[in-house]
Amino acid sequence: MxxxxxxxxxxxxxxxxxxxxxxxxxxxxxxxxxxxxxxxxxxxxxxxxxxxxxxxxxxxxxxxxxxxxxxxxxxxxxxxxxxxxxxxxxxxxxxxxxxxxxxxxxxxxxxxxETGVLFFFPRIEPYVEDSLRVHARLGLPTERLDNDALRRRFPMIDFEGVEAGLFEPRFxxxxxxxxxxxxxxxxxxxxxxxxxxxxxxxxxxxxxxxxxxxxxxxxxxxxxxxxxxxxxxxxxxxxxxxxxxFPTRQEVFFFAPEAGDERFRPGRLPGWADFNGGDIYYGFPDLEGRGFKIAHDAHGPPMDPDLGDRIPSAQALADVRAFMIRRFPALAGRPLSEARVCQYENxxxxxxxxxxxxxxxxxxxxxxxxxxxxxxxxxxxxxxxxxxxxxxxxxxxxxxxxxxxxxxxxxxx
The missing domain is CATH 3.50.50.60 (FAD/NAD(P)-binding domain)
Incomplete structure (x- = not known):
């Protein structure tokens, strides 16, 4: 019940x-x-x-x-x-x-x-190989994808300069x-x-x-x-x-896909992270109509959880828009529907x-x-x-x- x-x-x-x-x-x-x-x-x-x-x-x-x-x-x-x-x-x-x-x-x-999670990398690096070895040992059904497979399965993402991906279907x-x-x-x-x-x-x-x-x-x-x-x-x-x-300020943004655009919904777009040579961006499909979520996984400035304001910065918004031009061109010009300022506690x-x-x-x-x-x-x-x-x-x-x-x-x- x-x-x-x-x-x-x-x-x-x-x-x-x-x-x-x-x-x-x-x-x-x-x-x-x-x-x-x-x-x-x-x-x-x-x-x-x-x-x-x-x-x-x-x-x-x-x-x-x-x-x-x-x-x-x-x-x-x-x-x-x-x-x-x-x-x-x-x-x-x-x-x-x-x-x-x-x-x-x-x-x-x-x-x-269960959207699945996709990590992608500009080159084969130890993180990829180590993850696959650990997953094989634990029995996780993780797939390694080359650039051609990534383009076929996830055409809404521009994989220019990407050599490999890891897809975890159960997460x-x-x-x-x-x-x-x-x-x-x-x-x-x-x-x-x-x-x-x-x-x-x-x-x-x-x-x-x-x-x-x-x-x-x-x-x-x-x-x-x-x-x-x-x-x-x-x-x-x-x-x-x-x-x-070390609490740090972190900003998250949501963008509204075009009405009727199915490419960014769960079942089509997974959760994702672009390792981007260590400068990681990540996000989610349009969950429950809240919008396409994106964030830059770089530690922000120090944040006081009581006194820090929760107003998103123009600089952080410009940063994720520039990234979207590169990886999600169909969303690059879409309107911002929501933003949130939270914190990591590192x-x-x-x-x-x-x-x-x-x-x-x-x-x-x-x-x-x-x-x-x-x-x-x-x-x-x-x-x-x-x-x-x-x-x-x-x-x-x-x-x-x-x-x-x-x-x-x-x-x-």
Missing amino acids: TRRFALMGGAGAAAALSVPALLKAAPADVSPDVIIIGAGIFGAWTARRLQEMGRRVTLVDAWAPAHARASSGGESRMTRGAYGPDEVYTRMAWESLADWKALSDTAALPLFY GALMARRAVQTLVATFVADGGRYVQAEIAPPTGAGEGLGHIQTATGERLSAGHYVFACGPWLPKLFPALLGSRI SANGDLLIDFHPEMNNVLLVGAGSGHGFKHGPAVGRYAAALLTGRLARVEPRFSLASKGETEKREVH
Whole structure:
């Protein structure tokens, strides 16, 4: 039976999420085992995994699940398995795909579109060969395409100067805001508690954190805490993470195809990324009539998630229009239908952060999505929940705090 959920933000600090009467949150007087701060994709999936383990969980957010300033907000995110030699991320994406499909099957509207994903390259490079080796080892049905095959199958793209492509037919687009809201509503429906409150920077050491405090002075207590609050992590832990997580401004644009032009709809145009000698552009087909999506995957200037404005820049718009002239000439002159300014929350090299606070042993830090983390949400939640409960068979060194540098040098693509 399809579940139909409506999420409406609560009013005031520590207000419970307002949901239909059939969704019953856990009683406020029941002490939680875990409090999770941040109702984005990492926090929501971690809450769900802990709930599945039988833990009492309270999920806290200052605004609302997938709110406008969250890195998990917005319309769509790509899910793909190509990561060159970084098998850990290919495994996580492939593992998460089944969870995304299962969640989508419960939702009133689709959360996942199997559009396929196409990466293309100006030359055969190690990333291509490494991706194919990893995919063959894991059994992913990935195709390698030469220039002639690319032109035949995707004639809406100009492949001048492109030598090779990787096509992943099983992957595609995740509807980001809708997915987070559905996940949180499912969590609440199954007995979880959602609280809307701004949290002050925590203090504690030795035996751990005793409580967190809201901006209005209310104390919330649990045995363990998970901070999964994206670009707000450096603000809550400035001494520890202020020099290790780098929020950057990112701009996304949507263009309206000509009426009746079927070439840019799902089923014809896949999700795509032009590696462009390392200067990557990416985008999606016209999902649900929102328009052809395009963005430049280059780290923008530093971004304060609270104070940064969300006005698109003329320079970024001109940049993607110039790229469209080159690769999508039929869309180059089409009108802009929508634009969005969000942020990445980058680690120095692009690896995720899932590790305990070095001075508060009951605090788990989860973040540094680095522009590619959304797709991994189900696997991140599973890993974080297993780490928190002592059930993890093997710790991934790349997710450790100790591995996080202070100089940006992105290596994960």
